[in-house]
Amino acid sequence: MTLPIYAQLALLALIDSTSVGTLLIPLWLLLRPDARRIVPRILLYLGVLAGFYLLIGVALLSGADWALNGLGADSLTQLPGIQWGLVVAGSAMLIYALFSESPKKPAMAKVPATGTLEDTAETISAADAEIPSSQATWQIRIAKALRSPGGLVTLALIAGLLELPTMLPYLLAIGTLSDAAVPLAAGIGVLAVYCLLMLAPAVVLLSLRMAFGSRLDSVLWRLSNKLGKFASEALLWVVGIVGFLLLRTGLAELAPGAPWNPFK
Numbered sequence: 001m002t003l004p005i006y007a008q009l010a011l012l013a014l015i016d017s018t019s020v021g022t023l024l025i026p027l028w029l030l031l032r033p034d035a036r037r038i039v040p041r042i043l044l045y046l047g048v049l050a051g052f053y054l055l056i057g058v059a060l061l062s063g064a065d066w067a068l069n070g071l072g073a074d075s076l077t078q079l080p081g082i083q084w085g086l087v088v089a090g091s092a093m094l095i096y097a098l099f100s101e102s103p104k105k106p107a108m109a110k111v112p113a114t115g116t117l118e119d120t121a122e123t124i125s126a127a128d129a130e131i132p133s134s135q136a137t138w139q140i141r142i143a144k145a146l147r148s149p150g151g152l153v154t155l156a157l158i159a160g161l162l163e164l165p166t167m168l169p170y171l172l173a174i175g176t177l178s179d180a181a182v183p184l185a186a187g188i189g190v191l192a193v194y195c196l197l198m199l200a201p202a203v204v205l206l207s208l209r210m211a212f213g214s215r216l217d218s219v220l221w222r223l224s225n226k227l228g229k230f231a232s233e234a235l236l237w238v239v240g241i242v243g244f245l246l247l248r249t250g251l252a253e254l255a256p257g258a259p260w261n262p263f264k
Contacts, residue, residue: 001180001190008176009190012169013197018227019166020138021049021159026202027224028142030209031217039210041152046202048156050195053170056160057191060174062184086250093243097236166238170194 017023029035029042141158145151173194177187209216255261 001182005176005180009173009194010197012173012176013194014201015169016167016198017201019163021156021163022198023202023205024224024227025138025142025155025159027205027220027227028139030205031220031224033214035209036213038146039206041146041149042206044149045152045156046199048153049160050199052157052160053195053198054188054191056164056167057170057174057195058188060171061177061187061191080254083250083254086246087254088250090243090245090247090250093239094247095243097240097243100236166242168238168242171242 026042026046029038029045032038035042141155145155174191177190182190205220209220251261
């Protein structure tokens with residue numbers, strides 16, 4: 001492992017740190033009026049999410065190590081079932097990314113200053129604000145999850161599962177470790193550091209929120225709104241990029257000599 005590889009992994013971790021699960025949900029938790037009281041549960045959420053990412057990474061890295069050392073990468077991609085699976089999955093993801101509309105103005109939901117969201121008894125700290133309906137849905141989930149530690153664990157697992165299809169930076173990091181022929185034990189250690197770095201921005205914001213209290217709320221709300229808009233559009237880009245890469249790999253192996261194949 002060289003210094004440029006470590007720098008690449010650090011950059012990928014920071015990109016991963018801007019997702020809904022790793023930054024937006026912690027931001028919404030920090031913007032609650034009872035943020036100081038629920039700090040242990042915020043840390044529980046972050047810990048479970050980091051553990052989930054690490055377990056997924058270990059499973060993928062172990063599988064990659066087994067495939068490369070056992071079956072061999074070439075033998076895997078030469079299986080017709082694998083080739084067709086890559087083509088079909090890549091085509092579906094690319095079509096979805098190209099033809100799904102990315103609304104400039106997402107549907108908005110009214111959040112009352114002192115009211116509650118649906119059947120929850122929790123108060124949301126948006127003073128008579130309008131927020132995207134998708135965010136309102138997450139706020140409802142958060143309010144319900146805060147009722148018990150188990151709810152926070154479930155929330156973290158849901159966030160991780162929803163992000164599985166778009167873990168492009170994490171997959172690139174795992175691919176980098178595989179290409180560098182890092183021993184499995186060392187690779188797991190690197191992934192653990194990756195997951196900690198991925199959550200570092202959320203921990204920094206948590207520290208600032210505890211230090212400055214509600215004086216930081218206006219800044220956090222602006223950051224939340226900007227990241228919310230970015231995340232909704234970035235999702236389509238990530239799906240499209242992953243789809244293109246899968247389609248290219250599948251076609252390159254399925255029909256390497258075909259004149260119509262641009263990836264031969």
